[in-house]
Amino acid sequence: MFTRFYKIYLIIFTVVWIPVGLLQADDGSQLWLRYDRVSAQIAALRTISSKSSHASAQLAVQELENYWAGQHIELVLDQRKQSWKDGYQIQGNSQKLRITAYQPIGLLYGAYDLLRRQQVGQEFSEPFEVSEIPTFDLRVLNHWDNLDRTVERGYAGHSLWLWDELPGSISPRYVQYARANASIGINTVVLNNVNASPQILSSTYLQKVKVLADLFRPYGIQVYLSANFSSPAVIGGLDDSDPLRDEVQQWWAMKAKEIYNLIPDFGGFLVKANSEGQPGPQDYGRTHAEGANMLADVLQPYNGLIMWRAFVYNPTTEDRAKQAYAEFLPLDGQFRDNVIIQTKNGAIDFQPREPFHPLFGAIKKSKQMVEFQITQEYLGFSNHLVYLAPLFKETLDADTYAYGSNSTVAKMTDGTYHQQGKSAIAGVANIGADDNWTGHHFAQANWYSYGRLAWNHTLSAADIAEEWIQATFDKDPNFVKPVKDVMLKSREAAVNYMMPLGLHHIFAFDHHYGPEPWGDIPNARADWMPWYYHNASTSGVGFDRTATGSNAVAQYNEPLQQIYSDVATCPETLLLWFHHVPWTYQMRNGNTLWDELCYRYDAGVSDARHFQKQWDELEAYVDKERFLDVQKRLAIQSHDAVWWKDAVLLYFQTFANKPIPHDIEPPK
Ligand code: GCW
Known part of the structure; x- marks a missing residue:
């Protein structure tokens, strides 16, 4: 009886509900790749042709066949255009366009360029011509995915990599992931956490890695692995992993041979060594350069x-x-040509705001790349809408003065000033197995904008936001404008409600969600405690990094040393990063530091509330599923902003001994 009813309900549900449901539901899984499939009639009006049978060229043909509603397109490989690298040129008129590239993958990038323009309704000028050569050669995603499918600092579900099912079974998401990356030019992925399990290099796992590498290859994506420096001892059975020992070198050489037999275009290794408890060359009295060079020599024959x-x-x-500067600068010039030093954008740890890492203005003889964090470890996880392109730009555009003015971090790493070999940039991925890939629908914009900036770091955060909103949601200017406005304000809002004026690392211990400036764990490492960073007392607050304090300012080139050292010229956004100042210190707008701190927190809260209000007004433009999901998270964000404001102000008030200004909402 029950079964029969159940079946009837199932039929009614299937026939009536599912189609309706499908029409309405939008789980965000399509990301920004919402191209309209062309009808057979439109397809019959134009041809898409390519002489190349290379898999990437054929993918380009396929994508255009499916989605290009315009004129004829010819895809051409031109072997004389080596300097274009994996870039492309598109030329033509209203009858015909030609995409030319030196490498087949350039044709696919060109195809996505056209589809992007079509998607945002761009008018094609007559004659049309565009050339693109990427600013960084390697546009890298670092996955902090563990083999048990947890993701370190991941807020979008489990890892995409179904290690237990590989190599036999293949999730359709692998190719969707590769396609999404290719559509924004990401061409390198490191599959596993930098806190690396040695097992990833076991033969069993390498078979699984091979499957992913094979699937990603047509999309132009090269696979790297994070290597645990102790692998020779842990999985190789050697007594130790001393990089200068023959047996250790031979083990790595044998491992490299095994990997390249399986994956001929394997990219190489990412290594976190002698950091936060990870093993490394210093365990054997060797330097970072000696450790890196040993591995570099092993991989060199395979490029x-x-x-x-x-x-x-x-x-x-x-x-x-x-500390990083002190340890790495003396090694400048000692690294092999196929080693790139991967340096976080700031010297502490992916804070909502940090000055750029001083190593970018100092390393001149070795290769260096920036590492950003796309996943929002310190920016509200996937609960807060924080558009990160302004943060990425702030670092890339920061002037290091290494070779006079305009020696930006971007130019120090993209090959402008140094022969980089391959220039590179990395972002710690925010991607997981969630339907919408990134937890928060707006976190997709951080994946997207990271890729677009890795391709071209001169793009503006505003332009990228606009492009992303149009592709992902709606082209109506009444929607695009306010949403763009929210996105562009969101990073500064987060800085304000979390840690304005150069405050940093006052997060809850370990998980880093929410405030805990009072945090003090008996016998814990001082450098993991918030008071280490804020130094609040009745006399003032902030970290003195001038000559009277740690003198970290000395690691910056002039005129930055001077600018940062002098409290009168130090940007107020970094005031408490570089200075310990009294609560009564007078800010440039005339407020005392204490009052200004209160106002900044309050401004952050107002912004978060404004984001909520703004989104509520846009309901008509968004499908229900995404609308409600974003709405729900914006409510959490507003709530958290108040939590931050109240907690931090009440805590600091115990030192400042000043009233909260009467024109801001009193803490509860
Ligand atoms: O930001 C910190 C994180 C750690 C991370 C480490 C790193 C992978 O809290 O989870 O470990 O940085 O970048 O190595």
Whole structure:
């Protein structure tokens, strides 16, 4: 009886509900790739042709066949255009367009360029011509995915990589992922966490990695792995992993051979060594350069690369912000050509705002790349809408003065000033198995904008936002404008409600969600405690990094040393990063520091509330599913902004001993 009813309900549900449901539901899984499939009639009006049978060229043909509603397109490989790298040129008129590239993948990038223009309703000028050569050669995503499918600092579900099912079973999401990356030019992925399990290099896992590499190849994506420096001892059975020992080198050489037999275009290794408890060459009295070079020599015959992280710090009396510089600068010039030092954008750790890492203005003889964090470890996880392109731009456009003015971080790493070999940029992925890939629908914009900036770091955060909104949601200017406005304000809002004026690392211990400036765990590492960073007392607040303090300012080139050292010229956005100042210190607008702090927190809260209100007014433009999901998260964000404001102000008030200005909402 029950079964029969159940079946009837199922039939009614299937016939009536599912089609309706499908029409209305939008889980965000399509990302920005919402091209309209062309009808057979339109397809019959134009031809898409390519002489190349290369898989990437054929993918380009396929994408255009499916979605291009315009004129004829010819795809051409031109072997004389080596300097274009994986870029492309599109030329033509209203009858015919030609995409020319040196490499087949350039044709696919050109195809996505055209589809993007079509998608945002761009008018094609007559004659039409556009040329694109990417600013960074390697546009890298770092996945912090563990083999048990947890993701370190991941807020979008489990890892995409179904290790237990590989190599036999293949999730359709692997190719969707590769396609999404290719559509924005990402061409390198490191599959596993930098806190690397040695098992990833076991033969069993390498078979699984091979499957992913094979699937990604037509989309122009090269696979790298994070390597655990102790692998020779842990999975190779050697006594130790001393990089200068023959047996250790031979083990790595044998491993490299095994990998390249399976994956001929394997990219190389990313290594986190002697950092936060990870093993490394220093365990054997060797330097970072000796460790990196050993691996570099092993991969060199295969054109493999080593990305060696500069994220190192130890619980010493030395300011954490100074340690990577102190350790890596003396090694400048000692690294092999196929080693790139991978340095986080700031010297502490992916804070809502940090000055750029001083190593970018200092390393001149070795290769270096920036590492950003796309996943929002310190920016409200996937609950807060925080558009990160302004943060990425702030670092890339920051002037290091290494070769006079305009020696930006971007130029120090993109090959402008140094022969980089391959220039590179990395972002720690915010991608997981969630239907919408990134948890928050707007976090898709961070994946997108990272890719677009890796392709061309001169693009503006505003233009990228606009493009993304149109592709992902709606082209109506009444929708695009306010949403863009929210996105562009969101990073500064987060800085304000979390840690304005250069405050940093006052997050809850370990998980880093929410405030805990009072945090103090007995016997814990001082450099993991918030008071280490804010130094609040009745006399003032902030970290003195001038000559009277840790003198971290000395790691910056002039005139930055001077600018940062002088409290009168230090940008107020970084005031408490570089200075310890009294609560009564007078800000440039005349407010005392204490009052200004209160106003900044309050402004952050107002912005978060404004985002909610703004979104509510846009309901008509958005499908229900995404509308409600974003609405729900904006409510959390507003709530958290108040939580931050109240908690931090009430805590600091115990030192400042000043009233909260009467024109802001009193803490509860
Ligand atoms: O930001 C910190 C994170 C760690 C991370 C580390 C790193 C992968 O809290 O989870 O570990 O940085 O970048 O190595």
